[in-house]
Amino acid sequence: MSQKQSMDVELGDLLHASSRSALPPAHGSAPPPPRAAAGATSTTTTTTTNRHPPSPPPSAAGYTVHRGAVGAGSFGQVYRATRRADGADVALKRMGYSECEAGGVAAALLRESAVLRLLGGVSGCIELLEVLRDESSPPSGRARRALLVFPFYDFDLATLLRLHASQFEGGHVRSFVHQLASALAYSHSRGVMHRDVKSDNVLVGRDLQLKLADWGQAAIGVGGVAASDGGEAESPPARRSGGATSMWYRAPEILFGSRHYDEKVDVWSMGCVVAELLRTQGRAVSEQRTPGRAVMRGRDVEEQGRIAIGVCGAPAADSPLRALPGCPAPSESGKRRPHAAATVAAQLDVVGVDADAERLLEMCVTLEPCARATAVAVRDSPFCAAAPLLATLPRFR
Ligand SMILES: Nc1ncnc2c1ncn2[C@@H]1O[C@H](COP(=O)(O)OP(=O)(O)O)[C@@H](O)[C@H]1O
Ligand SMILES: [Mg+2]
Numbered sequence: 001m002s003q004k005q006s007m008d009v010e011l012g013d014l015l016h017a018s019s020r021s022a023l024p025p026a027h028g029s030a031p032p033p034p035r036a037a038a039g040a041t042s043t044t045t046t047t048t049t050n051r052h053p054p055s056p057p058p059s060a061a062g063y064t065v066h067r068g069a070v071g072a073g074s075f076g077q078v079y080r081a082t083r084r085a086d087g088a089d090v091a092l093k094r095m096g097y098s099e100c101e102a103g104g105v106a107a108a109l110l111r112e113s114a115v116l117r118l119l120g121g122v123s124g125c126i127e128l129l130e131v132l133r134d135e136s137s138p139p140s141g142r143a144r145r146a147l148l149v150f151p152f153y154d155f156d157l158a159t160l161l162r163l164h165a166s167q168f169e170g171g172h173v174r175s176f177v178h179q180l181a182s183a184l185a186y187s188h189s190r191g192v193m194h195r196d197v198k199s200d201n202v203l204v205g206r207d208l209q210l211k212l213a214d215w216g217q218a219a220i221g222v223g224g225v226a227a228s229d230g231g232e233a234e235s236p237p238a239r240r241s242g243g244a245t246s247m248w249y250r251a252p253e254i255l256f257g258s259r260h261y262d263e264k265v266d267v268w269s270m271g272c273v274v275a276e277l278l279r280t281q282g283r284a285v286s287e288q289r290t291p292g293r294a295v296m297r298g299r300d301v302e303e304q305g306r307i308a309i310g311v312c313g314a315p316a317a318d319s320p321l322r323a324l325p326g327c328p329a330p331s332e333s334g335k336r337r338p339h340a341a342a343t344v345a346a347q348l349d350v351v352g353v354d355a356d357a358e359r360l361l362e363m364c365v366t367l368e369p370c371a372r373a374t375a376v377a378v379r380d381s382p383f384c385a386a387a388p389l390l391a392t393l394p395r396f397r
Contacts (some may be wrong), residue, residue: 008180050385058094058147059136065092071156073200075108075216076145080152082347089152094134095216097146108216111147115192115218116148124183126150126203126211146267151213153203155396160204161276161292164396168280171388172208177274178384184270186376187212193222195244197269199276199292208390217244222263224333245269247304248294252312255305256324261320267378271364275348278361282352295348301326311347312367319368356383 057065060144062084069077073232078094083090095109121127127150144161157176163169180202187194194201194215198224201214221238239259245251251268253261298304306328314330315321344365345351345358360383363373378384 030104034193038307041335055339056136058145059091060092060134060135060147060149063090063092063149073214090129091150091152093131093148093150094145094229095148096142097144109148111218112216113148115215115220118190118192118220119187119215123186124179124210125210126213126215133209150213150393153202153205153213156200157202157204157210157273158199158292160396161199161280165280165291167394167396168277169394170281171393172359173277173281174383174387175208175212175390175393176202176204176277177270178350178379180270180273181375181379181381181384182210183210183212184263184266185379187218188222188266188375191220191222193219193263194266194269195219196246196249197266197273198246198249198294199273202273204396206395208393208395214377219244246294247301248272250298250304251369252305252308253321253324253369255301255308255326256321257326258324262369264372267375267379270378271361274361274364275345275350278345278350278353278357281357282350295350302328308367311344311365315367321368356381356386359383365381 032178043143057067057069058079059065060081063081064084066080068079070080070091071078076093079092079094081090081092082088095111095112097106113128116126116128119125129149129151132147132149133139134147137143137145180197184194192215194212194217196214196217197212201212203211203213205211219238219240240261241258241396242259243253245254245265247255249269249272251261251265254265272295276292279295280291296304296307298307305326309315309328315327317330321327343358344361345353348361348365350357350361360378360381363378363381374382
């Protein structure tokens, strides 16, 4: 069977899948604020909105699609829709599926749907309700498109931070970190690494439930189950893509050229999100610097690597990182942190937070993957243990 045929068979399988579970109750009727293009921080791809002229909204039997995309990222636009049968509020993520080259949009669609099936929408991983054909696209040919149907969430974390940073309380931060770490702990336990953890890909409902979304770059085969990026079994160690993860959230081992990294790359990215969350605390809103923006912002991969070293200190002489082709030589790696008081938190301009928060950042934003915490350790950390119940927290207005 050719690669194209095999893709089509798998897509046919996806299109015939039926909804597995009921939707949560519809959210309030207020339309969400428009969201910035989610791919803005990605260096691996440009946004679809940039690449293609505007296309008509999607169309699917049984759904009324609202006008205007609510989000756009690397692989497609996301629209809000109402399921006519029960009024449920859903998001339709539109993705092309005719480009079958490895790493193309079809690969992303198949990977995202397969991974979401495996994860089953539990423990903070977003639930895939069904996959439909976009009836506004031609039934065959290069322009045809599919729709991934998800429950609708009112915010992504980047937007929430940009619009409502002043409303963040310590309890929100603890709860969101706990929920995000729980989602990653669960996916890693199922052998899946996300590989694109960033605040744009974290969704939050009005009830403050958090869902980790956008599994289009995920890789299956973590924790002893070896697999390539495409998810096919092969002998360990698996060789992985160097372009995974938006650059500002990319772990140092990938930046330096490793192709045999593991799920710890997600923990580094989570640390970057934790720093964004913690920056809402400990200083007046007027002094907050650009809420919702990544905390380590290099202009290219080399500079991104040097920033990571500037924050964490240079790798030790016997570190495996030193053997990687892109690891800066000791002379160019920038100064080590000058003294113990210059914590990772201080380096990331996170101030006025308690010792548990500082320790949490040190656990995640650690240069050496083997010294970096697991998602389970983050979830079970003292910082997360003090997360309040969602019902006790104020909602965002
Ligand atoms: N279920 C959803 N509910 C509401 N908004 C969503 C949902 N899924 C995605 N979005 C919005 O669309 C954006 C792009 O979706 P994403 O799945 O990240 O696609 P991409 O792979 O193109 O980045 C997200 O950053 C978010 O703002
Ligand atoms: Mg995204």
